Amino acid sequence: HLFHLPKDQQNNRITDLLQRFDLHDVLNQKPDSLPLGVKQRLQLAVAILHQPEVLILDEPTSGVDPIARDDFWQLLIELSRDEGVTIFISTHFMNEASRCDRISLMHAGKVLAVGAPQDLADARHAASLDEAFVAYLEDAMADGEPDTADPPIVPEPADTAAQARHNSSTFSVRRMWAYASREAKELLRDRIRLAFALLGPVILMITFGYGISFDVEELPYAGYDQDRSRESRQFLENFSSSRYFVERPPIARPSAVETRLKSGELTFAIEIPSGFGKDLLKGEQPEVGVWLDGAMPFRAETTRGYIQGVTLQYIADMSTRQTGRPVSVSPVSIETRFRYNQAFKSTYAIIPGVIMLLCVLIPSMMTAVGIVREKEMGSITNLYSTPVTRMEFLLGKQLPYIAIAYASFVSLCVLVILVFAVPLKGSLLALATGALIYVWATTGFGMLVSSFVNSQIAAIFATAILAMVPTMNFSGFMTPVSALGGGAKVTSALFPASYFQQISVGSFTKALSFADLWSNHLFLIGFGLGFFLIATVFLRKQDV
Structure with missing residues (x-):
């Protein structure tokens, strides 16, 4: 009660x-x-x-x-x-x-x-x-x-006045805890806000996990075989037997190629000219036309690589059948080994980044709104009229949101491991401590934003924009930080998301230890302290 x-x-x-x-x-x-x-x-x-x-x-x-x-x-x-x-x-x-x-x-x-x-x-x-x-x-x-x-x-006794000034100027754990307890009770009573804080990240994780994928698989294609020879059929069978392609009904006439690509039914179409088999057996170089949907450059470039790979495999198989040994198509033999993500699934790369994204977006917004609500409702006057210091007020307001954000992080980790089957290969200690420091820093960022705005709408928009832009573009979520240059790399270094991204990916995907990641923890501690101190400076203890 x-x-x-x-x-x-x-x-x-x-x-x-x-x-x-x-x-x-x-x-x-x-x-x-x-x-x-x-x-x-x-x-x-x-x-x-x-x-x-x-x-x-x-x-x-x-x-x-x-x-x-x-x-x-x-x-x-x-x-x-x-x-x-x-x-x-x-x-x-x-x-x-x-x-x-x-x-x-x-x-x-x-x-x-x-x-x-x-x-x-x-x-x-x-x-x-x-x-x-x-x-x-x-x-x-x-x-x-x-x-x-x-x-x-009427003057107060000297010792009483001095004691009062001392009590109001020194940090009081009791006053800080009073604010934390009050904020926690308000959160527990506000079930909508609590549900948003705990269930919102889970829903977004499921949406991101199943909705975003860099895997280029099950590409629909169709063949326009004008040769209809054994060689042309074998060539097309190499595509149908691959997990990367899904065969559609063959193309009957040339005009259907453009029509079916425009409708989105096909990602690419293969045109085999007449005489393909004879030219191939003669040792000549017959031409095969591939019509590729290039609306999405990354996907199209990957698809072209798949097609070239299947073609080279077909040539090697045909050479083995005819001569008993595969033909060498390159003077150098390259053997590729994928580290950390042997299955080459984008889920293993995206999911750790989504944890980083959700632990900055919702905690910072919740904290900013929680403090700005005090201004809108007028209860900020409790700060103005009582001996409580700005540090006690901000830390008391921040602690419940740190607890909720960390509980959300734990639920996301359980979801990632059990639902998306992404194993935690690295240090649990590095991930757990890094997440705790990270949510301290991100809630501190929310406090910093709240010091400059006076309405909840402004707090939501300001926090969302200021947090999402560097997190999405400069944290390593979409593009590796090592590939950034100039101002983009500087921006990456000035926001905590890029450092926790290293911890999250390192713990889930790269099997890194705490010794490999501890420097990122230090940067996050710096951000947490910096955001808190700046918010303390700019939070007014009295209205102007």
Whole structure:
């Protein structure tokens, strides 16, 4: 429960407050539909639900009619006198201030006088507190600017004041943990945000894993065999027996080649001219036409390589059948061995990069929105009006998002291993520690963005754009960092994604150890500290 109220006391406490604040008649209504006076009573009832020792109220009767104001103050007096609750209240009404035990008269953010209401009036020989306030203000104006006046404040003991200043300037784990606990409770209560943070990456991982592939396989093709000889049939059979190609019905006339390529039915078409078999047996070089769809250059270039490979294999097989030994088509014999990805599947290359991508996108957006919400809702004033430091506030806000982001990372790893069958070949320690530092850095990036924007929409767009552009283009996800040059390589070095990409790919695909990857961890620590410190500097402790 938000207020830590024991379950066996909750119903009785709520019933008691409904009776005490006369809220039974509006029990089934939504708060937004209530009159202002009733809404103020409801807010006070909620505020004292957990029987606090201190209440802080900011102009609670503003805009309320006089009768409702008197009723509200009667409730405050009962709380103070009967239950011993200390109440701090701000108001512009002097008749309300006169009901307090001790007041502070202020103007332009500065204190003019402090004391009991009657004592302040007597000190100015005033008939009312209003007249006393005017007198104090006139004195301050006569001495100069109001903010330079020296108010007659009762001094605190020196050791108490010094201790207060020390407590407010030093880092407090307790204050930081209070913010972290509050943010965690809000996240757990907001099931939509929590589902987005935990299920969103899983859905995106499945989408990326099955939707993006660099594998060029099962290419549809058709043959236009004008020779119809044994050699031409054997040549076409080499394509149909390969896993890279899928045979379609043969082409019957020349015009069908263009038609079927345009429709997308075929990726390429093979045209074998008449006399192909005879010319081949004579030792001549017959020409074979291959019409290839070049709309996607990478795919077309790979397909051309496959076709050339099948053709060379056909020539070698025919030479073996005729002479008993394969023909040499190159003076140099090249034997290719794939390291790290022997199956040559793009899944092994893409999936580790998707983990890197998702651990920067959603955690940074969630953190930025979580902090900007404080500004939009006005609860950022808790930072302005309390001794909590900017570091305590930011770290407290960041910790729950680090925990959620790391839980998301664990779920992604389980999905990768069990669903996509990508084994973890390298160091689990390197991957686990690298991910923890990485989500610390990416949530820190979200905090940095939140320091410069004031709306949740701006936070989402700014974080998405600033995070996605370097992550997609300069992290090694699409193009190896070693292949980048100039400004692209500099940009890659200035964002944490490229360093975790090395850790993720190294752990999943290359079987690297912690000793091989530790330098990337150091860079990520630098980014985490840098983002946090910059966000701390630019987060204002007070509105301008």
